[in-house]
Amino acid sequence: MTVLVGRMPGSDPGAGALVLGARLARALGGPLVVCTVTMPGERLVDESVPAVDGVEVETTAIEDRSVPGGLARAAHAHGASVVVLGDAPPGPGSVGARLARAADVPVALAGATTRDGPVTRVTCAFGGGRHAGRVLAAAVDLARRTGAPLRVASFGPRRGPTVPPEAGLRAEEIVVEQWREQMVAAQRAGLTELGVGDAETVAVAETTVEDAVAHLGWDDGEILVVGADAAGTATRVLLGDPGAAVLRTAPVPVVLTPGTTTL
Known part of the structure; x- marks a missing residue:
């Protein structure tokens, strides 16, 4: 049950998103994939992520002119059961709102208050x-x-x-x-x-x-x-x-x- 965490190129994947992704990966018993969406032809810089206790972490990148579209494709390619973003609640035009339409898997929004630990x-x-x-x-x-x-x-x-x-x-x-x-x-x-x-x-x-x-x-x-x-x-x-x-x-x-x- 793969958990996919989305991020923008050159940015931190988001402490909240990574923490929530790790919580879900442990609970679902699958790996964690951190995916960067780049524009076609864009140079990808170092996209390493910190180690996460108890979770196998993989990094990957996908080219797409649309971040939600790229994440939806990545979710399909990796067989992800959920896509995790660091968004606050999605407003019109946000990545979370658009991804909720583009993907056929659930989209988890970590927000700013996500803590590590089991799902209670x-x-x-x-x-x-x-x-x-x-x-x-x-x-x-x-x-x-x-x-x-x-x-x-x-x-x-x-x-x-x-x-x-x-x-x-x-x-x-x-x-x-x-x-x-x-x-x-x-x-x-x-x-x-x-x-x-x-x-x-x-x-x-x-x-x-x-x-x-x-x-x-x-x-x-x-x-x-x-x-x-x-x-x-x-x-x-x-x-x-x-x-x-x-x-x-x-x-x-x-x-x-x-x-x-x-x-």
């Missing part, structure tokens, strides 16, 4: 959309391979468009509770379909989706699995509403799964 928990951001079952399957697969417990979480704002301010707090609470019940029921149905009976399920509603994400406790060694829908604008990651807010706010590394593969 896998959380699936469950939105209930048409790809929810496939994204949940990817999270279940990752949890099984890493031996980490699984949590399925849905996030929402407390006041939706169907609850006007004048309706009062009681009406708002009723709507929020109905939403919680519906989401947890959908989570459990999805888990049952996958043969999983021991996962934690939770639906959190706060003033904003960002507050809901912050309100849920997170472990240092946790990984969040989120679905990335490639429909729509070419460089935009569409996670539905409130998926984009979850992606922006997550305090742990994120795995964007295209909804068609597992790890």
Whole structure:
């Protein structure tokens, strides 16, 4: 189960990306490949990387006019199960956003807070959309391979468009509770379909989706699995509403799964 870490020529592969890549390589039991994408004809300088404890590390380079396109080709050539980048949450036009469209494997974003050590928990951001079952399957697969417990979480704002301010707090609470019940029921149905009976399920509603994400406790060694829908604008990651807010706010590394593969 090869893990591919992407980097730009002449740059550090990114401490966060290398650390997350090593964590995943150990958990998945495969080698780590650090791949540099160069423009056609560009001279490649020394691309050595530091040794990583307990992981076989290989360096490689590929020519392509597009960094996401080159990484997608490299992932296919090496049979990678996941591509790791040092990106913060991907915005329009970012390498992470474009790669999520170009690759048919999950894309892991290390961010700035990645720490070394085992994966302590896998959380699936469950939105209930048409790809929810496939994204949940990817999270279940990752949890099984890493031996980490699984949590399925849905996030929402407390006041939706169907609850006007004048309706009062009681009406708002009723709507929020109905939403919680519906989401947890959908989570459990999805888990049952996958043969999983021991996962934690939770639906959190706060003033904003960002507050809901912050309100849920997170472990240092946790990984969040989120679905990335490639429909729509070419460089935009569409996670539905409130998926984009979850992606922006997550305090742990994120795995964007295209909804068609597992790890």
